[in-house]
Amino acid sequence: MRPVVxxxxxxxxxxxxxxxNYYDERGQHADMVLKPVTDNVILRHTIAELMRIHEVQSVDLFTDSEDAFKAxxxxxxxxxxxxxxxxxRDVYANLLPESPVFAMTRELWFPDKPAQDSESHEETETHRPSFMRRLIQFIKGVFTRD
Structure with a gap:
C-alpha cells in the first residue's frame, strides 16, 4: 500500500x-502538519518535505481544495x-478550537491574540501553561490512551 496524505x-x-495527516504504508497515522499557507509553492514544498522526511518516493494525496488539487x-x-x-472531517478536526492541537497552533502562530476559551478569562498571562508544558501534556496523553 502506498503512503497517504x-x-x-x-x-x-x-x-x-x-x-x-500522513499515513504510512501500513495505514497508521505517522505525522501531521499544521501551518499557514499563502501560495501553492509553500503547499508543494511542505508535502515534498514530508515525503523526504519519511523517505518515500510517491504518495496518494486526498484533498477537497480545488487549489491544492490543481497544484x-x-x-x-x-x-x-x-x-x-x-x-x-478528521483532518478538519485538527483546525477546530476544541482540538488539543489547535491550542498549540494558536500559541505558535498567534501569540499576541488572547485565547477565546473560558479558561483564559480566569487565568492571567503569567499563570497560563507554556507551549512546551502543553506539548508535553499532549504527548503524554497520546501515549497513555491505549
Missing part, C-alpha cells in the same frame, strides 16, 4: 492554514485525488 485548507484567525496535478510522485469535506 490527507490535506485540507481552511481559514484560522483570517489566515489560510493547511492541515495534513499537485503536475507534481511527480504525488497521485492526487479529490474527496468531499465530509470524508476529510
Amino acid at each position: 490527507r490535506l485540507v485548507i481552511a481559514e484560522v484567525e483570517g489566515l489560510p492554514f493547511m492541515a495534513a 499537485f496535478l503536475p507534481a511527480a510522485g504525488i497521485n492526487v485525488h479529490y474527496e468531499t469535506k465530509a470524508e476529510l
Whole structure:
C-alpha cells in the first residue's frame, strides 16, 4: 500500500492554514502538519518535505481544495485525488478550537491574540501553561490512551 496524505485548507484567525495527516504504508497515522499557507509553492514544498522526511518516493494525496488539487496535478510522485469535506472531517478536526492541537497552533502562530476559551478569562498571562508544558501534556496523553 502506498503512503497517504490527507490535506485540507481552511481559514484560522483570517489566515489560510493547511492541515495534513500522513499515513504510512501500513495505514497508521505517522505525522501531521499544521501551518499557514499563502501560495501553492509553500503547499508543494511542505508535502515534498514530508515525503523526504519519511523517505518515500510517491504518495496518494486526498484533498477537497480545488487549489491544492490543481497544484499537485503536475507534481511527480504525488497521485492526487479529490474527496468531499465530509470524508476529510478528521483532518478538519485538527483546525477546530476544541482540538488539543489547535491550542498549540494558536500559541505558535498567534501569540499576541488572547485565547477565546473560558479558561483564559480566569487565568492571567503569567499563570497560563507554556507551549512546551502543553506539548508535553499532549504527548503524554497520546501515549497513555491505549
